[in-house]
Amino acid sequence: MRSYLVLRVVAKLLMPFILVFALYVQFHGDYGPGGGFQAGVIFASGFILYSLIFGIQAAGAVMSRGILRFATAMGLLLYAGVGFYTMLLGGNYLEYDVIAADPTKGQHIGILVIEAGVGITVASVMIAIFFTFAGRRKADQA
Amino acid sequence: MIAQLPALIVVIPLIGAPLCMLVRYRDWSWTVATLCTWASFVCAWIILQQATSGNTISYQMGGWAPPLGIEYRIDLTNAFVLLVVTGIGSIIMPYARESIRSEFGTRRIYFFYTAYLLCFCGLLGVTITGDAFNLFVFLEINSLATYVLIAMGKNRRALTAAYQYLILGTIGATFIVIGIGLLYAETGTLNMYDLSNRIAEVGASRTIGAAFAFLVVGISLKLALFPLHLWLPNSYTYAPSMISAFLAATATKVAVYVLLRFLFTVFNYELTFDALPLDYILACLALIAMFAASTVAIFQQNLKRMLAYSSIAQIGYIVLGISFASSAGVTAGMVHLFNHAMIKGGMFLALGCIMYRVGTVNINKLDGIGKRMPLTTAALILGGFGLIGVPLTAGFISKWYLVTAALERGWWPLGFLILLSSLLAVIYVWRLVEAAYMKPVPENAKVVEEAPGSLLFPTWFLIGASIYFGIETNLTVGVAMDAAKQLLGGLG
Numbered sequence: 126m127r128s129y130l131v132l133r134v135v136a137k138l139l140m141p142f143i144l145v146f147a148l149y150v151q152f153h154g155d156y157g158p159g160g161g162f163q164a165g166v167i168f169a170s171g172f173i174l175y176s177l178i179f180g181i182q183a184a185g186a187v188m189s190r191g192i193l194r195f196a197t198a199m200g201l202l203l204y205a206g207v208g209f210y211t212m213l214l215g216g217n218y219l220e221y222d223v224i225a226a227d228p229t230k231g232q233h234i235g236i237l238v239i240e241a242g243v244g245i246t247v248a249s250v251m252i253a254i255f256f257t258f259a260g261r262r263k264a265d266q267a
Numbered sequence: 268m269i270a271q272l273p274a275l276i277v278v279i280p281l282i283g284a285p286l287c288m289l290v291r292y293r294d295w296s297w298t299v300a301t302l303c304t305w306a307s308f309v310c311a312w313i314i315l316q317q318a319t320s321g322n323t324i325s326y327q328m329g330g331w332a333p334p335l336g337i338e339y340r341i342d343l344t345n346a347f348v349l350l351v352v353t354g355i356g357s358i359i360m361p362y363a364r365e366s367i368r369s370e371f372g373t374r375r376i377y378f379f380y381t382a383y384l385l386c387f388c389g390l391l392g393v394t395i396t397g398d399a400f401n402l403f404v405f406l407e408i409n410s411l412a413t414y415v416l417i418a419m420g421k422n423r424r425a426l427t428a429a430y431q432y433l434i435l436g437t438i439g440a441t442f443i444v445i446g447i448g449l450l451y452a453e454t455g456t457l458n459m460y461d462l463s464n465r466i467a468e469v470g471a472s473r474t475i476g477a478a479f480a481f482l483v484v485g486i487s488l489k490l491a492l493f494p495l496h497l498w499l500p501n502s503y504t505y506a507p508s509m510i511s512a513f514l515a516a517t518a519t520k521v522a523v524y525v526l527l528r529f530l531f532t533v534f535n536y537e538l539t540f541d542a543l544p545l546d547y548i549l550a551c552l553a554l555i556a557m558f559a560a561s562t563v564a565i566f567q568q569n570l571k572r573m574l575a576y577s578s579i580a581q582i583g584y585i586v587l588g589i590s591f592a593s594s595a596g597v598t599a600g601m602v603h604l605f606n607h608a609m610i611k612g613g614m615f616l617a618l619g620c621i622m623y624r625v626g627t628v629n630i631n632k633l634d635g636i637g638k639r640m641p642l643t644t645a646a647l648i649l650g651g652f653g654l655i656g657v658p659l660t661a662g663f664i665s666k667w668y669l670v671t672a673a674l675e676r677g678w679w680p681l682g683f684l685i686l687l688s689s690l691l692a693v694i695y696v697w698r699l700v701e702a703a704y705m706k707p708v709p710e711n712a713k714v715v716e717e718a719p720g721s722l723l724f725p726t727w728f729l730i731g732a733s734i735y736f737g738i739e740t741n742l743t744v745g746v747a748m749d750a751a752k753q754l755l756g757g758l759g
Contacts, residue, residue, distance in 0.1 A: 198285035205282045208274075218274035220330035 129178075136178040143171035151244050155233065161240035165247025172252050181259050190256070193249045200246030207238050269313065273326040273339040273395060276310035276349065279303050280388035287380040294364075296377035300384055301360040307391065308353040311346070318346035319746065325397070333397070334458035340397030343750035347601065348394045348524045351608050355516040355729075356387050359616065362725040363509050366619050370421045370507045379419055386412035386513075390521045399447045399533070400457045402525065406443065406489070410436045413518065420505040428501035435488060435498040442485030449478035450533075462533050471542045479538070482529050483545070490522030492549075492586055493556035496579045503575035508619025511571060515578050516612035520604050523585055527597065530589070531754045540592045549590035554684060556583030561691035565698070570618055570628040573695055574611065577654060580688065581607045587685075588669055591676045597751035598744070599668035605743050606653070606661035606736060613729030614650035617643050620718035620726060630698065635708035639715050642723055644703045646730045651696035653733045656689050660737040664744065 151164035176184035208219040216223035221235025283303030287296040317324055318341055326339040341349075363383075371379055389409025396402050414436070418429035451457055453474040454465040466475055488495040499519075503511045530539050540546050557580050564576035585607070588600030618628050620643040621636065637644040653662035666685060673681040717723070736743050 194288060198288040201285040202282065202289075205278060205285075208278060209282065212271050212274065217327055217330045218271070218278060219328060222330060 132178055136174055140171055140175060143174070144168060147171065147244075147248075151240065152237070154240055155236065161243025161245075162247055164240075165244040166251055168244065168248040169251030169255070173255050176255070176259065181256065185256065188249075188252055190253075193253045193256070196245050196249035197253065200242045200244070200249065203242030203245065204239050207235060207242070211235070269317075270326075272310045272314055273324060273341060274328070276307050276314065276353070277388055277392050277395060279306045279310070280384040280391070284381045284384040284388065287377050287384060291377050296380040297360075297364050300363075300380040301357075303384055304353065304356045304360050304387060307387070308350075308357040311349040311353040314341060315346040315350050315746075317341075318343050319749070334456050334461035337401050338397040338458055338460075339395050340460065341395060343746060343753050344527065344601070345394045345524065347605070347746050347750055348521060349391060351520060351605055352387070352390050352394060352517045355513060355608055355612050358725050358728055359509055359513055359612070361721050362512075362616060362619070365719060365721050366509045366623060367507060369623050371419055379416070382412045382415040382419075383510075383513075385409075386416060390517055393521050394524055397459050398457055399450065399459055399462060403440070403444050403447055406525075407440060409518070409521075410440060413514065416510045416514075417502050417506040419510070420507050422505050424501070425505035428505045432498040432502045435495075439485045439488030439495075442481045442488070446478045446481035446485060449474050449481065453478070459528065459533050463535065466533065466538070467535055471538050475534075475538070476543075479534055479543070483526070486522055486526045486529065487552075490519045490526060490586075491579055491582055493552045493559065493579070493583065496556070496560070496582075499579060500572055500575040503578065503615075504569055504572040508571075508615060508622050511575075512612045512615035512619065515574070515615055516608040519578070519582055520608055523582070523589075523600070523604055526586075527589060527600075527754060531597070531756075536592070536755070546590045546592045549586055550678075550681070553583040553587035553590060554681075556580055557587070557684070557688040558691065561688055561695070565691065565695045567695075568629055568631060570621075570630055570633075570699070571615070573630075574614055574618065577692070577695065578607075578611055580692075581611065581654070583688075584665065584669060584685070587681070588672060591672050591678070593672060593676055594748070594751045594755050595668070595672035595675050597754060598747045599665065599672045601747035601750060602668055602740075602743050603665035605747070606665045606733060609661060609729050609733040609736065610650050610653035613726055613733060614647055614654075616722070616726040616729060617647040617650065620722045621647075623722060624715045624718055630702050633702050634706035635703070635712075637703035638708055639712075640717050643718050643726065646723075646726050648696070648700060648703065649730050650733065651692075651699055653730075653737070655692045655696055658737075659734065661733040661743075662737070664737055664740055668744070 147164045147168035150159035150167055151161060154160035154164070172184055172188060211220050211223055212218055214223040219235070221232045222228035224231035224234050280303045283299050286299050290296055290299060314324065324341040325333070327333065328337040328339065331337070367376065367379055386409055389405045389412060392405030393402055393409060396405060414429045414433045417432060418426050420428070447457070450462060453469060453472060454462055456462055456465060469475060491499040503515060506514065560576045560579035560583065564573045564580065567573035567576060581603070585600045585603050588596045588603060590596070621633065621640065622628055624640060625633065625636070649660070653660040656662040656666040666689065670682045670685055673679065673685065
């Protein structure tokens with residue numbers, strides 16, 4: 126892919142927009158269509174585009190397997206942890222009302238953190254799946 | 268804190284799963300998994316105590332009231348199944364450490380425990396939830412984790428076995444979600460208790476009928492009822508020993524619970540057994556399962572495969588009990604659900620011990636194993652007696668109640684058929700006895716020791732339990748009877 130100058134330049138130009146758009150979908154999920162799932166997929170698609178153009182190794186330098194594994198687990202922990210936290214505060218599992226003094230604000234914070242957890246896990250799992258399949262041939266030859 | 272137990276029992280393994288992935292050092296992930304399963308078991312025990320006092324426990328997820336919110340609703344029936352699942356899950360954890368190390372290796376072992384906890388969490392979620400769609404979600408969590416666990420078997424054929432189960436399991440799950448979708452389209456609710464009220468109002472419309480058909484077929488696939496059992500033999504044969512034991516003792520049992528829940532709680536009795544001849548359909552399939560699968564089991568060389576076919580036959584007994592559609596029949600089904608979990612779990616663990624020392628479970632290679640590994644073999648044979656239904660074993664109690672229920676229903680020829688099919692079990696257990704004790708140890712056989720204590724103890728614990736519950740039946744029969752009464756709503 127080294128010779129395709131147009132592709133390389135366009136991919137680099139698009140990268141920040143894709144990632145920012147993912148964050149927009151993530152955090153605007155409260156008010157409009159979106160949320161962690163969609164945002165995670167969009168975020169991952171940025172990395173997939175990068176690895177298609179610049180190779181798996183270059184993308185892997187940014188997102189190593191270890192980080193991916195860590196992020197996958199952390200996202201789920203964040204989700205379950207919020208539920209656990211609301212239990213500690215005396216509410217039911219995932220009852221966000223108790224997080225803040227004002228129930229509406231509690232709901233707002235709760236759903237925001239949970240969606241962040243979903244986003245982190247979905248993005249890292251998507252990237253991990255892509256890396257696994259794309260890295261297969263290299264593993265077989267070695 | 269007590270009020271939060273219904274959520275905790277599911278949440279603890281759910282939090283444990285990512286933790287296993289984070290603490291990657293091999294014994295730590297095992298420790299996390301063990302602590303989580305034991306904690307869930309304690310929760311299940313307390314929940315059962317609460318449920319036996321006659322109260323139905325309702326827990327509102329996120330504080331949203333049912334029927335809009337997800338409700339966890341626990342009566343005796345699911346409290347009983349929760350205890351079986353968490354009990355088996357906890358007992359086999361000490362076994363897992365050595366057994367998995369020898370069959371799977373230590374590399375990436377944390378993935379194994381992560382998948383195990385997710386599988387465990389899924390089973391508990393399916394059992395505890397009172398929301399039909401939530402049930403489907405947990406069923407998928409459990410199924411996906413199960414495919415991974417089966418694929419981790421030592422033999423490369425584990426991969427095709429897992430793939431086969433993946434395809435069939437997905438078809439089953441699709442049927443279930445179509446059924447739930449149709450119910451939602453007709454009634455506009457997903458809460459099971461709300462559903463049951465609204466279905467009673469709507470009556471037997473065509474949509475309800477279609478939903479019923481999809482659900483029964485989908486669940487039957489998950490519980491490996493006779494013509495839909497094809498995924499089971501390979502999965503149990505090639506999965507790691509400990510996973511075979513876990514799945515045989517819990518996964519199909521939870522599917523039986525789901526069937527009970529839908530037949531008796533969601534759909535009412537009139538629709539299920541009066542408008543549709545489901546009792547005859549289930550009874551026929553169960554009978555074929557009992558005879559066909561037991562016959563196939565006789566001809567198996569691989570002992571794990573033999574036990575797998577025997578499982579299909581035993582599921583036949585459980586479904587037969589349900590098909591009587593009476594309190595006595597459901598009691599018999601639930602008692603056998605519990606007893607079979609002990610017996611088959613213990614037997615698969617015993618085979619795991621043999622696998623650990625000898626490296627094969629092929630009956631041709633196990634001549635004289637009774638002299639080489641006396642304790643393990645004794646456990647295996649005692650479990651086999653339970654399968655036959657010898658008095659003083661748990662299997663006898665199950666069959667006693669099953670035959671009684673058949674007579675009560677007036678289907679007395681079935682009583683003979685149950686006894687006749689037990690004779691088939693005598694044949695395949697006798698093959699074990701013959702190979703283990705009658706044949707001499709081959710001269711070129713390598714010297715094997717008895718299995719280590721960490722493997723023997725859980726094996727004997729389960730086999731011992733199956734003997735104990737063959738004598739002391741307060742917990743099993745007592746709880747199962749009350750649960751059946753609750754399920755049938757006093758219909759008798």
